Amino acid sequence: MKFIKKTIKFSIILFILLTTVYFGIYAYAYFREKIDINAASGFYMYDKDEILFSGYNTNWINLEDISPHLINATISIEDKNFYKHIGFDYLRMLKALYVNIKSKETKQGASTITQQYAKNLFLEFDKTLERKLEEAWITINLEMHYTKDEILEGYLNTINYGGVFGIENASYYYFGKSASDLSLAEASILAGIPKSPGYYSPITNLDNAKKRQKIILTSMVNNEYITEDDMDEAYNKELTYIGKLKSNNSATLMYYQDAVINELKNIESIPASLLETGGIKVYTNLDLKLQLELEKNINNYIKDDKLQIASVISEPSTGKIKALVGGRDYSKSEYNRAISSKRQVGSTFKPFLYYAAIENGFTASTTFNSSKTTFVFSNDKTYSPSNFGDIYPNKDITLAAALAYSDNVFAVKTHLFLGEEVLVNMLKRVGITSNLEEVPSLALGTANINIIEMIRAYSTLANNGYKIEPHLIEKVVDSNGNILYECDEVKEEILSKSIVYIINDLLSNCYASNFVDYNYPTCLNIATKLTNTYALKTGSTDSDSLVFGFNPNVVMGIWAGYDDNTDIPNSIGTDIKNIWADTVETYVKDMDNTWYDMPSNIVGSIVNPITGELVTSPSDKQELFYYIKGTEPTLESSELDDLIPTIKQE
Secondary structure, three states, rough: OHHHHHHHHHHHHHHHHHHHHHHHHHHHHHOOOOOOOOOOOEEEEEEEOOEEEEOOOOOOOOHOOOHHHHHHHHHHHHHOOOOOOOOOOOOHHHHHHHHHEEEEEEOOOOHHHHHHHHHHHHHHOOOOOOHHHHHHHHHHHHHHHOOOHHHHHHHHHEEEOOOOOOOHHHHHHHHHOOOOOOHHHHHHHHHOOHHHOOOOOOOOOOHHHHHHHHHHHHHHHHOOOOOHHHHHHHHHOOOOOOOOOOOHHHHOOHOOOOOOHHHHOOOOOOOOHHHHOOOEEEEOOOOOOHHHHHHHHHHHHHOOOOOOOEEEEEOOOOOOEEEEEEEOOOOOOOOOOOOOOOOOOHHHHHHHHHHHHHOOOOOOEEOOOOOOOEEEEEOEEEOOOHHHHHHOOOOEEEHHHHHHHHHHHHHHHHHHOOOHHHHHHHHHOOOOOOOOOOOOOOOHHOOOOOHHHHHHHHHHHHHOOEOOOOEEEEEEEEEEEEEEEEOOOEEEEEEOHHHHHHHHHHHHHHHHHOOOOOOOOOHHHHHHHOOOOOOEEEOOOOOOEEEEEEOOOEEEEEEEEEEOOOOOOOHHHHHHHHHHHHHHHHHOOOOOOOOOOOOOOOOEEEEOOOOOEEOOOOOOEEEEOOOOOOOOOOOOOOOOHHHHHOOOEE
């Protein structure tokens, strides 16, 4: 009996103590300075001129202007007691705790809308006790200083709806209308997205979105917002998903925005929560004028809607990515081919092959016989590369000519002469991280490579042998103005400036009329468009077409192909060369486009560009080639064909 009395007495004291603490916390929060939610509720992206081009709450909408269907759907599924509690739903928390303990896994959550808003605005998503306590304090502060309507309005204007932030932006993106005009069917779809934006987006995962919609509509029936007839009508209503933002500029920039968010995820100093809902300003390297010019040129030349495009334009001296395209139509496919896709890059590997060759004793005048050839190896395996169009000179040609024509036989001979490991090591050296096999066909770009990797590699050539990481983000600032991240543009000298100078000059011959002989240089058909000097290289497979090119001011790469690897028409190669030329020429027209300074150990010789022989008298077939001092040509030439693995000339 005495024990029972003590227990009751202790329980009463504990109850009074907990009650005092409970109300004391709320009272303390009430008299403390309120948290400024407007300062934190931003996720803004700025271009190179620090002009806003994307921000999830730039289209803020008042609560009274939001469709009641969306409000009711959100409350019903996220927090049915929102207007009854003061920040925490304790009964729901106990129920969730019971379910999770019973199932031995986390099946239910109990966060209220206020808790979610607090977490989204200010906190990381880690599950430490310190973070949980901070979330609780911010939740209480919000409840003490803001009305329920203000909290709900802020929540709806900042939540992530599948890469589109805020209900007004989301409404325009998915349905082409204001959030004030959403029907029950549309509202119940949108209300389901925040639980898992990628998983429940109706554009990318319609089946999942419909399942989530059914759950939400059922909850609305149970909470007496709608009738069962309303539910059935809304669920069965066929909806059309637009997939475009109200702002035309933003619509063209979705692939760039996605790439920025992807880069943010790899920056350790950025809290995970900020990637989901904001609280930060992201200063990017976007050149909006260039981006729109690239988009315009793609649409001008590519009329096949199914043909996909990936393109990246960067500044070689800094690595700043100025423009990026990841596909033709974001509303039809959010897959960003510029950052996620890996395709065969064809002959765009050849500049790096020939850099390695010159590093190992070759010169621009080094010759191989280029005829239809079958290579026979010790294991009785054979390899028979073909030139584009099955065109062969059937004679000795120079390394310079082979590069200008993109001769495949010459490339494979060079590759085998050097040893297959040499090209692999060279490609890794310039930043290719994808898997590379030591096989004869690697010289022809048969490896699957991402376009960003290729931009990194070509930037090394464009930057006089210095490697620098391509990047979209310059700086990230939090809601208080604190710098969370600032890009450190570190340069690493990895290539010889002298050899780079030679390679870059050789690449400028890809549109040189002096090389017209048995074939045409690969970019001769755009020569009239080029008012400046560029290093250019094309690449192609049956299903891929690529162009990479640069000068000291710009590096641009572009790929075209079908997602299912269907063969592409030959005309696509011409189209993307025109896109490249029109875009780059417009971009650099007001810049100083001076070519690279010649290193002191480089000398020039006038030679026949096809044979590599010295020109001793004026000729209509002559070209200035560059050499490292001591390697310039003489009247004699060396025969290298006998030094490569067994071949059979056909």
